[in-house]
Amino acid sequence: MTQEFARTLAEISADCGRQVGVLVARSGRVEYVMVGDALVFENPNDAKELLSSFRNDPHLLAACVYDRNGHLFAAYPDDAAADSFPKLPAASGVRFVGPNVTFFQPVLDKGRLLGTVYLKSDLREMSQQLRLFALVAGFVVLGSIGVALALSLVLQRRIAQPILSLADTARMIAEKRDYSLRAASMSDDELGLLTDSFNEMLNEIERRDSLLRESEAGLRAILESALDAIITMDHQGRIIEFNPAAEKAFGYARSQAVGADAVELTLPHAFRQKHRQEMSARATTERTVQFGRRDEMAAMRSDGSEFPVELAATRIPRDGPPRFAWFVRDITERKRAEREIRQLNEELELRVVERTSQLEAANKELEGFSYSVSHDLRAPLRAIGGFSQILIDERGATLDDEGRRILKVIRDNTVRMGNLIDDLLAFSRMGRTAMRVKRLDMTHLARTVAGELTAASNLPNVDVTVGDLPAAHGDLSTLRQVWVNLISNAVKYSGTRNPATIEISGRTEAEEHIYSVKDNGVGFDMRYAGKLFGVFQRLHAASEFEGTGVGLALVQRIVHRHGGRIWAEAKPDEGATFHFALPNENAHPPGAVRTTSPKEEMTHA
Amino acid sequence: MHDPQDTEILLVEDNADDAELTLRALKKHNLANKVHHVKDGAEALEFLFGTGTYASRGGGFVPKVVLLDLKLPKVDGMEVLRRIKGDERTRDIPVVILTSSREDRDIIEGYKLGVNSYVQKPVQFDRFVEAVAQLGLYWMVLNQARRHEEHATT
Numbered sequence: 001m002t003q004e005f006a007r008t009l010a011e012i013s014a015d016c017g018r019q020v021g022v023l024v025a026r027s028g029r030v031e032y033v034m035v036g037d038a039l040v041f042e043n044p045n046d047a048k049e050l051l052s053s054f055r056n057d058p059h060l061l062a063a064c065v066y067d068r069n070g071h072l073f074a075a076y077p078d079d080a081a082a083d084s085f086p087k088l089p090a091a092s093g094v095r096f097v098g099p100n101v102t103f104f105q106p107v108l109d110k111g112r113l114l115g116t117v118y119l120k121s122d123l124r125e126m127s128q129q130l131r132l133f134a135l136v137a138g139f140v141v142l143g144s145i146g147v148a149l150a151l152s153l154v155l156q157r158r159i160a161q162p163i164l165s166l167a168d169t170a171r172m173i174a175e176k177r178d179y180s181l182r183a184a185s186m187s188d189d190e191l192g193l194l195t196d197s198f199n200e201m202l203n204e205i206e207r208r209d210s211l212l213r214e215s216e217a218g219l220r221a222i223l224e225s226a227l228d229a230i231i232t233m234d235h236q237g238r239i240i241e242f243n244p245a246a247e248k249a250f251g252y253a254r255s256q257a258v259g260a261d262a263v264e265l266t267l268p269h270a271f272r273q274k275h276r277q278e279m280s281a282r283a284t285t286e287r288t289v290q291f292g293r294r295d296e297m298a299a300m301r302s303d304g305s306e307f308p309v310e311l312a313a314t315r316i317p318r319d320g321p322p323r324f325a326w327f328v329r330d331i332t333e334r335k336r337a338e339r340e341i342r343q344l345n346e347e348l349e350l351r352v353v354e355r356t357s358q359l360e361a362a363n364k365e366l367e368g369f370s371y372s373v374s375h376d377l378r379a380p381l382r383a384i385g386g387f388s389q390i391l392i393d394e395r396g397a398t399l400d401d402e403g404r405r406i407l408k409v410i411r412d413n414t415v416r417m418g419n420l421i422d423d424l425l426a427f428s429r430m431g432r433t434a435m436r437v438k439r440l441d442m443t444h445l446a447r448t449v450a451g452e453l454t455a456a457s458n459l460p461n462v463d464v465t466v467g468d469l470p471a472a473h474g475d476l477s478t479l480r481q482v483w484v485n486l487i488s489n490a491v492k493y494s495g496t497r498n499p500a501t502i503e504i505s506g507r508t509e510a511e512e513h514i515y516s517v518k519d520n521g522v523g524f525d526m527r528y529a530g531k532l533f534g535v536f537q538r539l540h541a542a543s544e545f546e547g548t549g550v551g552l553a554l555v556q557r558i559v560h561r562h563g564g565r566i567w568a569e570a571k572p573d574e575g576a577t578f579h580f581a582l583p584n585e586n587a588h589p590p591g592a593v594r595t596t597s598p599k600e601e602m603t604h605a
Numbered sequence: 606m607h608d609p610q611d612t613e614i615l616l617v618e619d620n621a622d623d624a625e626l627t628l629r630a631l632k633k634h635n636l637a638n639k640v641h642h643v644k645d646g647a648e649a650l651e652f653l654f655g656t657g658t659y660a661s662r663g664g665g666f667v668p669k670v671v672l673l674d675l676k677l678p679k680v681d682g683m684e685v686l687r688r689i690k691g692d693e694r695t696r697d698i699p700v701v702i703l704t705s706s707r708e709d710r711d712i713i714e715g716y717k718l719g720v721n722s723y724v725q726k727p728v729q730f731d732r733f734v735e736a737v738a739q740l741g742l743y744w745m746v747l748n749q750a751r752r753h754e755e756h757a758t759t
Contacts, residue, residue, distance in 0.1 A: 375676050378705040382728050383622035389730035390629065418728030 036107050038074070039067060039114040047074030054119075061100060062120040068113050085118060092116075099123050162191045166198055179206035229328040233262045235321035237279060249309075249330050251302035262326065268300045275313075279324060282315050299328060308335045370428045377421055385414035416548075423550035426481075427535065430557045435475035442469040442515065445476075446504050449483040457491050462500045469506035470513040472582050478558045485551040486517045486578050492545055493576065494521030511587040512564065518577040523570040532568055555580070563587070613639035613745060615668040617649040617685060618703070619677050623726065627672065627703065630734035634742065641668070646680030649673070650688055653695050667698060670744040672737070675704040675711055683714060690719040699744040703737070 038046035047065045054060040054076055062084060064075040070088045086102075095102045103119040162183075169183040179202055183195045223230055229246035233239050242257035250257070250266050257265060263272050263279070299309040309328050316323040388410045396404060443466060450464040464487070472479065487502065494500035503518045524532075524539045531537040533556040536549040559566045563583045570576035614636060618624040624642055631637045643649045651657035655665040671689065675682035682702065689695045699721040704711065712723055722740050727733045 375705045378726070378728060379620055379623060382626065382705070382726055382730075382733070383620075385728045386622070386626040386730035386733065390626075414728055 036109055036114050039065070039107060040109070042067075044074045048076070048078065050074075051076035052078075057121075059121050059124060060119065061122050062118075064118045065107075066116040066118065068115050070116075073115060096123075158187065158189075159191060162187070162195060166195060169198075173202070179209050227329075229326075229330070231257075231262055231266070231326045231328065232316070233324050233326075235279075235323065237262050237276070237324070239265070240323065246328070249301075249307075249328065250299070262324075266299050266328070268298050268306050271297050278313070282313075282322075282324070294329075296331070299330075307332050366428070370425055373421060373425065378418065381414050381417055381421070385411055385418070388414070420548045420550070423548045423554070424535075427550050427554045427557065430478065430554060430561065435478060435561065437473055437475055440472045440474055440476060440479060442472050442479075442506065442513075443467075445480060446483050446487070446515075449480060450487050450502070450504065453484065453487050453491055457488075457495070459491065459495055459500065461498045462491055462495070462502065464502045465504065467503070467505040469504070469515055470508045470584070472513055472515075473585075474562050474582060478561070482555050482558050482580065485555045486580075489551060489578070490517050490519035490521065490576075492521075492547070493523075493540075494519040497521060508584060509581070511583060512581040513584050514579055514581045516577055516579045518575065520575040523572050523574050523576045525572050526570060529568060529570070533566065612641040612666055613669045614641070615649065615652060615666075615671045616640050616642045617646065617671065617677065617682065618642065618674045619644050620674070623674070626730065626733060627737055630730075630737040633734055634738040636738070636742070636745075641666075644678075646677040646682060646685040649677075649685050650680060653689065653698075654692070665694060667695070669699075671698055671700045672703050673700055675702060675715075683711075683718065686715065686718045686720055699747070701740050701744060 038044070038050065051063050051065065051074055054063055060076075062076060062080055064080075064085045065073045066088075067073045072082060072085060075082070075085060090104050092104045092106050097120075100120055100122050103121070105117045105119075107114045107117060166183045169181055173179060173181050182199050182202060223241065223243045226243055226245050229249040230241065230243045231239055231246050232241040239257050239260050239262050242252070242254045244254075246252075246257070247254055252260075252265065263275050267275060294310045294312045296308065296310055298306045299311070300306050308331050310331050311329075312327045314325045314327070316325055388407050391399075392404065392407050392411070399407070446469060447466045450466060454462050454464055487504070490502045491500070494502065497520050501520050504516070505518070506513060506515045508514075522540075528539050531539065533552050534549075535553040537553070538547060538549040540547075556566050559580045559582070564581050566578070566580040568576055568578045614631065616624065616627055616631075618627060624644075628637050628640060628642070631640055641652065643652055648658065649671075651659050653665045653667075653671075659666070673682050673685060677685070682704070686700055686702070689698060689700055696719075700719075701722040701724060702711075702715050702720050703724050703726055705726050715723055721744060724736050724740055727736065
């Protein structure tokens with residue numbers, strides 16, 4: 001402060017000197033030429049005259065002009081002693097001499113020195129000025145201090161406060177972890193901006209925090225609501241998390257379980273060693289996240305009881321030692337169900353075996369029955385037929401006509417019964433014998449059968465036409481039987497017509513080939529169509545048309561065994577059409593022809 | 606009954622009616638006097654191998670053809686067939702199965718065992734006569750011819 005003040009004072013005095021100089025210079029300039037002229041013309045009076053003009057300046061104590069040789073040329077005031085002036089002019093400039101200030105100014109004319117002007121002024125004015133300066137400086141200093149104080153107050157209010165408030169908010173947030181707090185914004189300058197940014201940051205933190213919380217809550221909810229027991233543990237197997245399902249499954253409270261050794265707590269002795277080894281192996285290797293598959297094993301409850309579980313162990317990699325998670329599912333119920341299913345299966349199998357043997361027995365019985373029928377029923381019939389024939393042959397002459405007629409009735413009926421037995425046996429055999437399925441040229445088959453039958457029927461007026469029939473997949477001998485029965489039926493029931501026309505045709509539908517036999521015979525009433533295919537069901541009296549009532553039943557059985565279907569349409573006296581359909585190669589498996597295994601074939605063959 | 610030594614046809618039939626019908630059928634073709642009739646399988650085997658009732662003779666009889674029913678008491682027809690075809694002494698005798706059965710399994714079994722013919726006894730007598738006669742004759746004649754051949758070659 002003092003230094004500065006001294007510097008200020010020096011500047012001020014220098015300034016004063018300059019002002020003196022300037023003053024002189026100004027006067028000089030006004031009268032410069034005149035002084036110069038006075039010097040050139042060596043006219044000291046003129047110079048004196050000029051100097052006397054300083055009279056009005058009370059501070060100017062003395063002034064003089066030196067010639068170019070440094071001799072006093074003119075002086076002011078007039079009465080001043082010659083020795084009150086310096087003997088020789090000094091170098092130009094301002095000098096402080098005691099309380100006064102002196103000033104030398106050379107007078108030059110185009111670089112040529114003409115003389116020197118000397119001025120001596122007291123410093124009273126300057127002192128006054130200095131005092132004023134000092135006063136002003138004092139005020140300035142005081143004012144500055146005041147302003148500084150005011151500024152600091154203002155600044156404290158406007159800068160420090162918001163920053164402190166920011167700091168406070170930050171501290172509170174750190175303490176309470178409450179990211180909903182906000183710093184108050186006080187202005188809209190840079191500090192306001194800073195506060196806003198801080199708040200913005202808080203917003204972001206709060207948003208992330210809530211997201212984090214949400215995600216954690218979600219994860220926790222999963223953990224809490226999972227039906228599987230979930231146990232997480234550190235790399236040494238100490239339990240970290242133990243969810244409610246685990247509490248329920250193992251019988252420990254979470255608080256009891258956390259920190260305990262998972263293997264020790266939940267696994268029976270038999271599994272502990274193996275699992276520890278597994279875990280320590282997995283603790284160091286980064287090879288895989290998954291331990292492996294779900295293992296079925298036993299787990300142990302808090303009461304020591306064991307129960308079957310499915311345990312999946314996973315490794316949770318993280319910075320530092322990994323953690324492990326177990327997902328444990330209580331499979332007691334499933335095991336029980338499996339056991340039940342197994343038991344049921346076994347029972348079912350037993351039952352199947354039992355039923356199969358029953359069926360086999362029944363089948364055997366049936367076979368035995370039909371064998372007996374075939375063998376034993378025919379023997380007496382043969383005797384009746386044979387001996388009545390012999391009677392006719394050998395004793396016929398001794399009988400009258402009526403006797404011979406009666407014998408003929410007996411013989412005819414034995415033949416009829418023989419046929420019945422044969423048909424019935426064929427029908428029962430159809431269900432038991434194996435079919436050899438192969439591709440069959442149905443056109444050729446139908447033609448052959450029709451040819452044989454018309455030739456045998458001795459009916460010249462029967463006209464059979466066979467169209468192009470689609471090839472079939474089936475068993476030759478049984479399908480041949482179908483054609484035989486259907487065509488012979490048609491021949492039989494249209495035999496009274498002249499001509500009797502029989503049309504055999506075929507077509508292919510989406511999943512089946514359809515074959516039809518149409519005649520112009522006596523037909524039948526569709527009301528009785530349902531009885532057509534029943535065994536021993538007949539729509540005509542035996543006296544009208546011969547037949548055993550087995551033929552169509554046999555046909556239906558054969559068609560069904562081929563996975564096909566059969567139906568008829570007719571009108572009385574307008575003929576009948578029989579259709580049968582066999583599945584073709586586009587048919588779905590259920591409709592497919594049932595083939596028999598070689599074994600079955602052997603048994604029935 | 607004729608001398609078993611002259612037997613050309615061995616008829617194995619337990620049913621008396623069937624036997625009579627068969628004999629009558631054979632008679633129609635003048636074959637009846639050379640037929641030996643046995644009523645069960647056991648007797649048939651005794652006749653063929655010279656055992657039991659036929660042991661005194663010290664050897665079996667070799668008929669030209671055997672007409673064999675399948676359903677027989679004691680030893681059934683299939684067994685008789687198996688024994689005939691399983692023995693060197695009788696293997697060459699033609700065997701014709703005469704049966705009521707139309708069961709495939711009998712037919713197949715019979716052919717497996719080496720039966721020479723299989724005839725289903727028809728209900729109608731005239732057809733029965735025809736069938737029996739034809740087959741009996743066929744095999745008798747064939748067998749005769751073969752024996753002659755054998756004699757000729759030896």
